[in-house]
Amino acid sequence: MVSLCKKIANSKWFQNSITIAIIIAGILVGIATYTEFAEKHHVILELLNKVVLWIFVAEVVIKMIAEGKKPWRYFYDSWNVFDFVIVAAAFLPFGGSSVAILRLLRLLRVLKLVKALPKLQLLVSALLKSIPSMGYVTILLMLLFYIYAVAGVFFFGANDPIHFENLQMSMLSLFRVVTLEDWTDIMYINMYGCENYGYDGNMNLCTLSSANPLGSVTYFVSFVLLGTMIILNLFIGVIMNGMDEAREEAIEEDLIAPEDVHTNLAELEEKLHEVQALVLKLKQPGVIDEE
Numbered sequence: 001m002v003s004l005c006k007k008i009a010n011s012k013w014f015q016n017s018i019t020i021a022i023i024i025a026g027i028l029v030g031i032a033t034y035t036e037f038a039e040k041h042h043v044i045l046e047l048l049n050k051v052v053l054w055i056f057v058a059e060v061v062i063k064m065i066a067e068g069k070k071p072w073r074y075f076y077d078s079w080n081v082f083d084f085v086i087v088a089a090a091f092l093p094f095g096g097s098s099v100a101i102l103r104l105l106r107l108l109r110v111l112k113l114v115k116a117l118p119k120l121q122l123l124v125s126a127l128l129k130s131i132p133s134m135g136y137v138t139i140l141l142m143l144l145f146y147i148y149a150v151a152g153v154f155f156f157g158a159n160d161p162i163h164f165e166n167l168q169m170s171m172l173s174l175f176r177v178v179t180l181e182d183w184t185d186i187m188y189i190n191m192y193g194c195e196n197y198g199y200d201g202n203m204n205l206c207t208l209s210s211a212n213p214l215g216s217v218t219y220f221v222s223f224v225l226l227g228t229m230i231i232l233n234l235f236i237g238v239i240m241n242g243m244d245e246a247r248e249e250a251i252e253e254d255l256i257a258p259e260d261v262h263t264n265l266a267e268l269e270e271k272l273h274e275v276q277a278l279v280l281k282l283k284q285p286g287v288i289d290e291e
Helices: 002-010 012-031 035-040 042-065 071-076 078-089 096-116 118-156 167-178 183-192 213-252 258-283
Strands: none
Touching (some): 002 012, 002 042
């Protein structure tokens, strides 16, 4: 029995079947958002949900039996613990106002797809390994935001109270700037003064209009360069380092072949270079305005 379960758990058809079940579970959750259709076909959808659930139950049972006389070794894998929690939670007595929790648990089944696809699991592992280092990059970014937000209130608070009236509004405006969402409009308001640009319909707020062309350009351009190009490259570097660590672990655990990892890294690096090229293009004068 143990050898049979091991053979099934390691077989390709079994893994593909679980992947298909996960995809079906995701589709069923999506269908549930269409209320009228879901109510009309309630019986069929619930039947399919139960079938998917029992497939996941069978997966857990087979993998536990495959561990032989030490079934608790199933829980040594954090992904197995995640699978078990999702399956076990489905049997809890939800009802009434707790239906939303049940739907959320069904939605979490889609995340099982991460485990079903080794290459996707590699990417997730890389991101998780990058979190500690990302924390320091985030602290650096927050310091940058804080310094520029305080300076923004001092320099532009009187002229542009909508965006720089206080510290919290200043930081929110800088978040808009760092995402490159119409950041030039905020710059032009402070370049030409609120009475000349950007305050149409809000002239009652424009009480102390003052133009600051040189200071505004220096402030916003420097923040965009620091906040997007440099910080973005730091995040990319951290993720690439996490990818290297995840690759080494994946090779040790035989999740993927070494040649597959090199191919994935090459593709990822190519995509990252494309992102960097796009960012550089957006920094060129006139590109954003034309768009």
